[in-house]
Amino acid sequence: MLAVDRATGAYQDDFFRNLPHFLRPGDLLILNDSRVIPARLYATRAGLHTQHSSPEPSGRIEVLLTQQVSENDWTALVRPSKKVQPGEHLHFRAEDDPKPLLEAEIIAAGEFGERTLRFQPVADFHAILNKIGHIPLPPYIHRDDTIEDRERYQTVFSHQPGSAAAPTAGLHFTPAILKEIRDIGVLVETITLHVGLGTFQPVRAENVEDIHLHAEHYTLPATTAEAINTALQTGNRIIAAGTTTTRTLEHCAATAQGNPLKPHSGQTSIFISPGYKFQIVSGLLTNFHLPKSTLLMLVSAFAGREAVLAAYAHAVRGGYRFFSYGDCMLLL
16 A cells, blocks of 8 residues: 655655545444446347348347436446447356346447447346346456455445456455554445446546546435534544545535535546645545556645546555555645
8 A cells, every 4th residue: 555645745655545544533434335246247249120120130239237217227338339229139147057047229320439229128137137147347358257355355345246346456355454543433324326337437538527427326324424514623534444435425516516425326527637626535445556547636736637547656666556456645
């Protein structure tokens, strides 16, 4: 863990197991309790309904479910996307069963392989998903998922199913460290933000003003709203575990318009870049992110671009690991 002082830009090498040493009684630590679902599916084409379609099914289609938008509709990333156009139908099977367990129609197409799927209603969609779906491991892990990945690629406090990727800053925590944090007088609360395209969307626009993130579903529980309101009144630090937590809290602050936060659920597409004035978050735990990503822009907004770039340069020299299963930074 690389600890960075936001006021001075100074940084020091440490270990995540020492996180409690950087916290103090009265701090509020907020975690994202979203749970990764087996969102990667494989399908075959069927029911070909467009003039551009071949009359024969061809090849395997990879479908990554990114967000549930209604009872039967999901947004997804599809590969190869050119073969799958609106009006076509996909069949999803178990490896040992020729009969489709799920069927979906492509009802809309977006850019960069995005599609909206409408599934035929079934008695228990998530039970079937658990049977035929795969955990969407990060793309740099070149192997199939295993049974162990269903727990390993989860935070120990994950509770609400719905994410297409883990909120990776939370992967560092263990029950023992969380107990130690609570024992020193830190209050620990949760929000839920289901990780989808909005979190990992690459920067494709040249101008910051042209960057628009996909909306993601979030929930602010009553106990968390109350704890935030109290911390803001007393001046205690509010530390967000991860960029997903940060974006959720700052969206809620913008929605409240200076009033106390109230429990609610909704959608957020908030994009945070340098120049943004943080209203809730005063500390951030986060992994190391790719250049030219919206996540790195958020971190730069929080701690200052020059300080973050200097810290990243030190991390590279020091052999810190990047990406989802990598090391982390604590910015206070």
